[in-house]
Amino acid sequence: MAEKYIVVTGGVISGIGKGVLAASTGRLLKEMGVDIQGIKVDPYLNVDAGTMNPNQHGEVFVTEDGYEADLDLGHYERFMGIQMHRENNMTAGQVYSSVIQKEREGKYLGSTVQMVPHVTSEIKERIRRIRSEVLIIEIGGTVGDIEGEIFLEAIRELTLEAGRERFLFAHITFVPHIRTTEEFKTKPTQQSVQLLRRIGIQPDVIIARSETHIEPEERKKIALFGGVRQNMVVNIPDMDNVYKVPQLLYDNNLHLMISERLGLQLSGPFHWDIPSLFRPLKIGLIGKYLGTNDAYKSIDESVFLCGVEKPEMIDAQELESLEDKEIHSRLSSFDGLIIPGGFGKRGTEGKIRAIQYCREHDLPVLGICMGMQLMVIEFARNRLGWKEANSTEFDPNTPYPLIDIMENQKKSKLIGGSMRLGGQIAPILAGTRLCEVFGSKKESFERHRHRYEVNYHPFRQLYRFPEDPEDEFRLTISSVSNFVEAIEWSHHPFYIGVQFHPEFRTKAGDVHPLFHALISKAEEKGKNKREVPFRENMV
Numbered sequence: 001m002a003e004k005y006i007v008v009t010g011g012v013i014s015g016i017g018k019g020v021l022a023a024s025t026g027r028l029l030k031e032m033g034v035d036i037q038g039i040k041v042d043p044y045l046n047v048d049a050g051t052m053n054p055n056q057h058g059e060v061f062v063t064e065d066g067y068e069a070d071l072d073l074g075h076y077e078r079f080m081g082i083q084m085h086r087e088n089n090m091t092a093g094q095v096y097s098s099v100i101q102k103e104r105e106g107k108y109l110g111s112t113v114q115m116v117p118h119v120t121s122e123i124k125e126r127i128r129r130i131r132s133e134v135l136i137i138e139i140g141g142t143v144g145d146i147e148g149e150i151f152l153e154a155i156r157e158l159t160l161e162a163g164r165e166r167f168l169f170a171h172i173t174f175v176p177h178i179r180t181t182e183e184f185k186t187k188p189t190q191q192s193v194q195l196l197r198r199i200g201i202q203p204d205v206i207i208a209r210s211e212t213h214i215e216p217e218e219r220k221k222i223a224l225f226g227g228v229r230q231n232m233v234v235n236i237p238d239m240d241n242v243y244k245v246p247q248l249l250y251d252n253n254l255h256l257m258i259s260e261r262l263g264l265q266l267s268g269p270f271h272w273d274i275p276s277l278f279r280p281l282k283i284g285l286i287g288k289y290l291g292t293n294d295a296y297k298s299i300d301e302s303v304f305l306c307g308v309e310k311p312e313m314i315d316a317q318e319l320e321s322l323e324d325k326e327i328h329s330r331l332s333s334f335d336g337l338i339i340p341g342g343f344g345k346r347g348t349e350g351k352i353r354a355i356q357y358c359r360e361h362d363l364p365v366l367g368i369c370m371g372m373q374l375m376v377i378e379f380a381r382n383r384l385g386w387k388e389a390n391s392t393e394f395d396p397n398t399p400y401p402l403i404d405i406m407e408n409q410k411k412s413k414l415i416g417g418s419m420r421l422g423g424q425i426a427p428i429l430a431g432t433r434l435c436e437v438f439g440s441k442k443e444s445f446e447r448h449r450h451r452y453e454v455n456y457h458p459f460r461q462l463y464r465f466p467e468d469p470e471d472e473f474r475l476t477i478s479s480v481s482n483f484v485e486a487i488e489w490s491h492h493p494f495y496i497g498v499q500f501h502p503e504f505r506t507k508a509g510d511v512h513p514l515f516h517a518l519i520s521k522a523e524e525k526g527k528n529k530r531e532v533p534f535r536e537n538m539v
Contacts, residue, residue: 001128002037002135004166004262007155009203011143011173011192016209017236017245019072021172022138023079024245027508028255029134030080031246033267037132038080040072040089041123042140043147047093050419058294062449062504063088066422071297072138074504078301079246081507087129092147095122115150123154124161134262143171143195156200168261171196171203171226172236175210175218184210184218190225202227204261205254208235232257243274243305243508273509275307281522284334285311286319286354288347296340298503299368302515303338305508308522311338316347319354331357336494336522341369341449341501345394352378359383364494364521366514369450372487372497373403376454379475379489380462393452402462404455406483419451426485426500431466432478433488434496437517446485446500453499454484463487494521 006025010018019040026036046052049060050068061074067086077084099122103113111118127137137155141148159167173189189208196203206226208214214235223230234252236245249255250270259266283303289295290313300310312334319327331337337358339351351371355378358365367375373391380389380402388395391403406420426446428435438444456463463484464474472491479485479498489495494517502512 001162002130002132004134004168004264005158005162006134006136006168006170006258006262007201008136008138009143009152009169009171009196009201010139010141011171011195012188013174014142016172016174018138018140018172019075020079020242020245021170021207021236022072022136023075024249025170025254025258026076026080026136027246027272028249028270029258029264029266030082031268031270031272032255034264035133036080036136037082037130037134038076038084038088038136038138039127039130040070040076040138040140041151042070042089042091043145043151044091044140045093045096045147046091047097048089048091053291054289054295055291058292059297060449061298062421062447062501064423064445064447068421068449070140071294072140074298074301077504078298078305078507079243081510087126090123090126092150095119095126098122116153119150120154120157123151124158127154127158134264143192143199149199152196152199152201159201166262168205168258169196169201169203170205170207172207172209175208175214175222177211184214186218186221186225189222193226197227204228204232205257206233208233209237210235211238213237241274243272246270246272275305277307279308279519279523281308281335281519281526282333283308283311283519283522284314284331284337284354286314286316286337286339286351288316288342288350290315298501298506299338299340302503302506302511303519305506305511306515306519308519314354316350316354319350320347322353327353327357328361331363332361334363335526336364336366336518338518339365339367339371339374339497341371343370343393348374348394352381356382359489359492359495362493362525364518364525365496366494366518367497368503369499369501370452372499373452373454375495375497376402376462376475376487380459383473384462391452400459401455402459403452406451406453420448423447425481426479426498427481428479428486429466429477432476433490433494434478434486434498437496437513439513446498446502447504448500450499454487456484493524494518 008018008022026038030036048068049070059071061069061071063084065085069089073084173192176185219233220230223233304310351374355375377389380386386400389400389402390398392401423445425443427443428438463477475487476490478488486498502514505512
């Protein structure tokens with residue numbers, strides 16, 4: 001059980017930065033010598049985020065132990081610099097499933113199973129499992145949501161059982177600015193705090209989110225009606241760099257507020273090193289989940305933390321209908337491309353068109369998961385002439401099934417939590433570009449999320465190993481475990497595909513080396529950039 005707790009709740013609207021606040025607070029305390037952990041509470045009925053559509057919910061983040069989590073756990077890892085696990089995410093689906101299972105097993109000894117005390121007890125039990133000096137609990141959704149009420153009730157009960165002096169409640173709300181009258185409106189925040197009070201929780205700190213800086217008079221009003229001292233109202237305006245938030249919290253003395261409230265001993269100065277100068281490079285991301293900006297969050301942040309503006313999204317489906325010259329016009333301005341993972345046939349032909357362009361025009365390209373698989377398909381089609389080459393995911397009857405479902409997946413009837421998930425060793429073969437990227441390491445521990453793999457043995461003539469003679473008509477296998485982990489083409493400045501997800505290992509100050517390598521090659525490409533002519537009839 002944790003010694004102290006910081007509970008982050010949200011009001012007025014969703015999506016105002018509870019996850020970033022929780023993660024930034026964790027990093028602030030960690031830098032000052034506090035042992036921290038975090039847990040994200042998601043009130044949705046899904047057991048985990050694995051079956052959620054990225055267009056609606058954003059990226060599915062995969063932890064080292066193979067858990068498919070809400071993207072906020074990605075914020076926690078990147079900001080806090082610590083590994084998250086399945087215990088760091090609690091969903092209503094998990095809680096209710098466990099309660100029902102216990103009822104079926106007779107563990108409630110014939111009691112009438114109710115929301116209170118049985119469901120709240122399950123929630124409290126899961127929170128108590130996590131041990132740390134300070135546990136940061138983020139309650140998903142917005143105060144007033146019907147599905148979140150039981151979690152807030154459980155937290156209220158926990159404060160009574162553990163002692164209110166061990167808790168700090170941080171409530172983050174949105175303060176709208178009315179342009180016609182040039183004034184901030186604090187009433188939504190006041191009402192949000194009132195909702196929280198009715199549940200039995202009084203916030204200790206109010207974080208006011210806004211488009212621009214809020215004047216002291218408005219902060220004073222928020223403090224008065226929110227029942228906190230004026231210095232306990234912290235304003236976070238919209239920022240061009242989300243990694244500036246920990247420094248802003250430090251400058252507003254949030255660490256001192258927490259220390260005073262919880263009796264923490266802080267040590268050492270706060271040091272937070274993030275990119276401040278950005279290289280003038282243009283990286284493209286060939287994606288198909290365009291319904292939200294969060295669908296490829298970890299890839300975006302991996303590029304950004306290399307000191308480059310986040311990738312520009314390119315619609316994979318749009319590329320499918322373009323002529324070759326139009327493809328050239330669309331892609332020639334980029335210094336490098338990333339082909340991310342995904343599921344389903346939609347947009348795959350557009351990604352293949354982009355890969356072909358990169359291969360034929362020496363444009364640095366990194367393929368991730370399905371992206372790597374499509375690199376294999378493109379090479380076979382356009383370099384070897386196997387025009388019907390495909391994955392059985394997209395064409396079950398292809399005569400060249402270069403990508404096929406993993407053997408242990410063929411009998412699985414469940415969709416959620418059934419893929420190859422989590423961290424596993426990826427041996428790195430000497431004499432490859434991948435080996436150079438990893439600094440001559442012999443292996444790396446990488447995270448996976450897939451159920452299809454390279455179908456190597458029937459098509460081994462498509463590949464070579466580093467010790468084999470050079471052959472421009474074969475791809476080099478640069479990492480192999482019990483299946484192909486990575487491929488590259490030695491006749492290209494940077495043409496690397498990996499089956500694993502390097503973006504899930506990126507942390508602030510410790511970006512995965514594959515992104516550094518891509519950016520480095522893109523920078524070389526940018527320095528040597530000239531008007532690239534369109535080349536027809538490439539082999």
